[in-house]
Amino acid sequence: MNAAAESTFVADPYAAVGEVVIDCQVNKIFYGDFLAVRDSLVPIEKHKITGFIGPSGCGKSTVLRSLNRMNDLIQVFRFEGSVMYHGQDVYGPKVDPVLVRRYIGMVFQQPNPFSMSIYDNVAFGLRLNRFKGDLDERVQKALQRAALWNEVKDKLKNSGLSLSGGQQQRLCIARAIATEPDVLLMDEPCSALDPIATRQVEELMLDLKKNYTLALVTHNMQQATRVADTTAFFSVDISHGGRTGYLVEMGPTAQIFEAPREQLTKDYISGQFS
Amino acid sequence: MANLFASAGSASSVSGPPSGGDYAADSIFRGLAWLSAFLIIALTGYILWEILREAFPAMQAYGLGFITGTTWNVNTGQFGVLPEIWGTLYSSLLALFLGGIFGIAIAIFLTQDFLDHRVATVFRTIIEMLAAIPSVVFGLWGIFVLIPLLKPGAEWLHSQFGWFPLFSTDLAGPGMAPAALVLAIMILPTVAAISVDAFRRIPYKVKEAAYGMGTTRWEAILKVMLPTASSGLLAALVLGFGRALGETMALAMLIGNANQISLSLFSPANTLASLLASTFPEAGQLEVQALMYAALVLLVITFIVNVLGLAVQQYTIRKFEGKK
Numbered sequence: 001m002n003a004a005a006e007s008t009f010v011a012d013p014y015a016a017v018g019e020v021v022i023d024c025q026v027n028k029i030f031y032g033d034f035l036a037v038r039d040s041l042v043p044i045e046k047h048k049i050t051g052f053i054g055p056s057g058c059g060k061s062t063v064l065r066s067l068n069r070m071n072d073l074i075q076v077f078r079f080e081g082s083v084m085y086h087g088q089d090v091y092g093p094k095v096d097p098v099l100v101r102r103y104i105g106m107v108f109q110q111p112n113p114f115s116m117s118i119y120d121n122v123a124f125g126l127r128l129n130r131f132k133g134d135l136d137e138r139v140q141k142a143l144q145r146a147a148l149w150n151e152v153k154d155k156l157k158n159s160g161l162s163l164s165g166g167q168q169q170r171l172c173i174a175r176a177i178a179t180e181p182d183v184l185l186m187d188e189p190c191s192a193l194d195p196i197a198t199r200q201v202e203e204l205m206l207d208l209k210k211n212y213t214l215a216l217v218t219h220n221m222q223q224a225t226r227v228a229d230t231t232a233f234f235s236v237d238i239s240h241g242g243r244t245g246y247l248v249e250m251g252p253t254a255q256i257f258e259a260p261r262e263q264l265t266k267d268y269i270s271g272q273f274s
Numbered sequence: 275m276a277n278l279f280a281s282a283g284s285a286s287s288v289s290g291p292p293s294g295g296d297y298a299a300d301s302i303f304r305g306l307a308w309l310s311a312f313l314i315i316a317l318t319g320y321i322l323w324e325i326l327r328e329a330f331p332a333m334q335a336y337g338l339g340f341i342t343g344t345t346w347n348v349n350t351g352q353f354g355v356l357p358e359i360w361g362t363l364y365s366s367l368l369a370l371f372l373g374g375i376f377g378i379a380i381a382i383f384l385t386q387d388f389l390d391h392r393v394a395t396v397f398r399t400i401i402e403m404l405a406a407i408p409s410v411v412f413g414l415w416g417i418f419v420l421i422p423l424l425k426p427g428a429e430w431l432h433s434q435f436g437w438f439p440l441f442s443t444d445l446a447g448p449g450m451a452p453a454a455l456v457l458a459i460m461i462l463p464t465v466a467a468i469s470v471d472a473f474r475r476i477p478y479k480v481k482e483a484a485y486g487m488g489t490t491r492w493e494a495i496l497k498v499m500l501p502t503a504s505s506g507l508l509a510a511l512v513l514g515f516g517r518a519l520g521e522t523m524a525l526a527m528l529i530g531n532a533n534q535i536s537l538s539l540f541s542p543a544n545t546l547a548s549l550l551a552s553t554f555p556e557a558g559q560l561e562v563q564a565l566m567y568a569a570l571v572l573l574v575i576t577f578i579v580n581v582l583g584l585a586v587q588q589y590t591i592r593k594f595e596g597k598k
Contacts, residue, residue: 073485102488112483115502115594124497125487161595175487 009237010039012261014230014250018045021183021213022067022104023084026247029062032076036062040247042232044183049209051228051253052217055268058234059245060217064185067215068104069097102129105181109188111168113160113175118143118152121160121171125179138178145207146174147200166197173204183213191219202227221269224253231256233265325573329566340567346533346549348557353564355571360535361543362575365450365525366518368539369457373518374511376458377465384466385473386495398470405463413527416456417448421528424451428540445540448530454539456524461514468513472506473499505591512583519576522547546572 022044029037037059044050044067052060062071069090071077083090090100105125113121122139131138139156143149148170152163160171169189176184186205190198205214205227218224224231232250236243249262260266277291332340336353343354380401384394428445435441445451480502484494500507530542531552546568557565 068486070482070486073482098485098488098490100488101486106486108479108482108486110479112477112479114480114483114498115504117593128487128489128493128497159593159595172483 009246009248011041011247011249013041014043014232016043016045018048020044021046021085022215023082024063024067025081025083026063026066026079027081029059029066029071029080030076030078031074035242035244037234037245038237040232040234040245042247042250044213044215045230046213047209047211048229049205049214049216049227051224051231052215052234053219053221053224053231053268054234054245054248055236056219057243057245058236060232060234061187062245063234064187064215064217065106067183067185068101068106070101070106072097102179103181104183104185105176105179107169107173107176107184107186107189109191111165111172111192113163113168113171115159115161117157118160118163118171119156122174122178124175129179131179142174142178143171145177145204146170147204148174166193166200169193169197169201170204173201177208177212181212183215184208186214186216188217188219190223198223221257225257228253233260233262233268235264235268322573325566325570329563329570332563332567333570336564336567340564341571344533344535346564348561351560353561353567355546355549355568357533357535358544358546358549358568359571359575361450361529362519362545362547362572364543365454365457365529365545366515368450368454369461369518370511370515372455372458373461373465373514377462377510377514378469378507380462380466381469381473382495382499384470386491386499398467401466402463404459405467409460409521409523410527412456412460413524416452416524416528420452420455421445421447424455432540439537440539443536443538443541446542448528449540449542450529450536451539453525453529453543456528457518457521460521460524461517464517465510465514468510469503469507472503472510475506476502501594504594505587508583508587508590512580512587515579515583516576519572519579520547522551526551546575 020043024040024042024044026037026040026042028035028039040059040063042050042052042063052064054060065071066079067083067090071079079091081091085100085104088095102125114124116124119139122142123135126135126138140149140153143152148167151167152158152171160168163171169192173189190201193201202223205216208214209229216224216228218228229252230250231253233248233256234245235248236245249256249260249265251261256265257269260269279289283289332353336343340354341359342356343352344356345352345354347353380397383389384398389397425445428441428451431441432444476499480498481494484498489497525545526548529544529548531544531548532542533544534541536543550565550569550572553561553565
C-alpha cells in the first residue's frame with residue numbers, strides 16, 4: 001500500500017447482523033489541531049462483545065471514550081460525526097453528557113475505586129440514580145456478578161482501596177453494573193491485572209453479555225479471540241507527519257483473525273508489528 | 275569497603291564500587307539529618323522546660339484553681355484564666371468555622387475546573403499573599419475599618435434579636451465578632467493553600483470514575499472529591515485552628531481584653547495569647563509566674579488540639595483510604 005492510498009483508505013463498512021445499539025460514525029476526532037481519528041464506522045451490536053484492537057496510538061480508546069462522551073472532560077476534544085443511540089445522536093445539542101453516561105457505563109484501564117467503603121462504592125450509582133428499592137440486595141447481586149462477593153462479604157465496611165488490584169478492578173465492574181446500564185464500555189480493563197484476575201474478568205464479560213452490550217478495548221489479541229464476537233481493527237496513519245488513527249477492518253472475530261481481508265490486519269495479527 | 279565482586283563482569287564492563295568519598299558524603303549527610311532532628315526535639319524540650327520552671331511557683335500556689343478561676347487581679351493576688359481559655363477556644367472555633375468554609379470553598383473553586391488554569395494560579399497567589407500581611411496591619415484594619423463597618427449591623431441585630439444569646443450585648447468597640455472575623459481572614463490562606471493541595475493530589479482517574487458514573491459536577495465534587503480529599507482537608511483545618519489559637523497581635527488589638535465569659539458575639543473578651551502580650555510588659559515577678567502558667571495552659575491546649583486532629587485524620591485515612 002503506498003502512502004497516498006493509505007491516507008485516503010476507508011474501511012468497508014461492517015454490515016451488522018444483529019440489532020445495533022450504538023451506531024458510531026466517526027468523521028473526524030480532534031484534540032485541538034491534532035486529528036486523532038478519521039473515517040471510522042463502528043456499529044456496536046446488542047448482547048455482543050465488540051473488541052477494539054490495534055497498535056498504540058491508533059485511536060481505539062479515543063473512539064470507545066467518544067461513545068459515552070467521556071472525552072468531553074478534555075477541553076480541546078472535538079468530535080465530528082454521530083453516535084446514534086436509541087434514535088438520538090449522543091452529540092446532539094439537546095443531549096446532556098451526564099445522562100449518556102448513566103446509560104452507557106464505563107470500566108477503566110486502572111482500577112479506580114472511590115475512597116469509601118466497598119459497599120458505598122457499589123451503592124454509589126444506585127444512590128446517584130435515587131434507587132428506592134432494596135439497596136443491600138442490589139449491592140450483593142452486583143458483587144456476585146462481578147465474582148467478588150465471596151471475598152468481600154465479611155468486610156463490606158472496609159475501604160475499597162484496601163483490596164488488591166484485581167479485586168479493585170472487579171469492584172469497579174460491580175460499581176458499573178450495579179445500576180444495570182444498557183451498555184458497558186471497557187477500556188483495557190485487564191491491563192493492570194495478573195493472568196488469574198484477567199481470566200476472572202473475561203469470564204465475567206462473557207456472563208455479562210447475556211444481559212448487556214459490551215465494547216472492549218484490548219491490547220491483548222488472545223483476549224479479543226477469547227471474548228469478542230465482533231472485532232474492529234484500527235491502525236495509525238503516519239504518512240502526513242501526524243498520527244491519525246482509522247478503522248482498517250471490522251468483522252466477526254473469527255473472520256478477522258483467520259481470514260482478514262486487509263494486508264495490514266494480516267500483518268498485525270501475525271505479530272509483524274504492534 | 276573491599277569490592278567482593280572485582281572479578282565479575284567482562285573486560286569492558288564499567289561496574290565498580292562507590293568511592294570512599296561517596297561513602298563519606300553518605301555518612302556526613304546522615305549525621306547532619308540526625309543532628310537536625312535531635313536539635314528540633316531538644317529545642318522544643320528546652321522551651322517547655324523553661325516555661326515549666328518559670329511557671330512552677332505559680333503552679334504550686336494556684337494549682338488547678340488557676341484554670342477554673344475567673345478573676346485576674348494583681349493587687350489581690352488572684353489569678354484565673356477560665357475567661358481566657360473560653361475566649362481562645364470561642365474565637366478560634368468561630369474563625370475555624372468561617373475560615374474553614376471559605377477556605378475549602380475557595381480550594382474547590384480553584385481546583386475543580388471552574389477557572390482557566392492561569393487565572394486559578396493568579397487567584398491562588400493573591401490568597402497566599404494574605405498570609406504575608408503582618409498581624410498588626412490586620413489589627414489596625416480591624417480597628418479603623420472592620421469595627422465601624424460592623425457597628426450598624428450589630429446594633430440592629432442586638433435591638434431586634436437581643437433575646438438570642440449570640441446577640442445579647444451591643445458592640446461597643448472591640449469585641450469577639452471583629453476579632454473572630456479578622457482571625458478567619460488570617461487563617462484563610464493556610465486552610466485554602468493546604469486544601470488546594472489536597473484536591474490537587476486526587477488522581478485524574480478518580481475524576482474519570484466519578485464522571486463515568488454519570489455524576490454532575492456538583493455530585494462529583496460533593497460525593498467523590500470531598501471524601502477523597504478529606505484527610506488533607508482535616509490537616510488544613512487542624513493547622514488553621516492551631517494558627518488561630520496562637521494568634522496574638524491582631525487579637526490583642528481587637529478583642530477588647532475583658533476578663534469575662536459571654537456567648538455574645540459583640541461583647542469584649544480575652545484570649546490566652548493576647549493576655550500574655552498585653553500584660554507582660556508591666557508585670558511584676560508574681561504576675562510573670564502566673565503568665566508563664568497561662569502560657570503553659572495555651573501550650574497544652576495547642577498540643578491536645580494537634581493530637582486530636584492527628585487522631586481524626588488517621589481515622590479518616592483508615593476509613594476512606596483503607597491504609598493501616
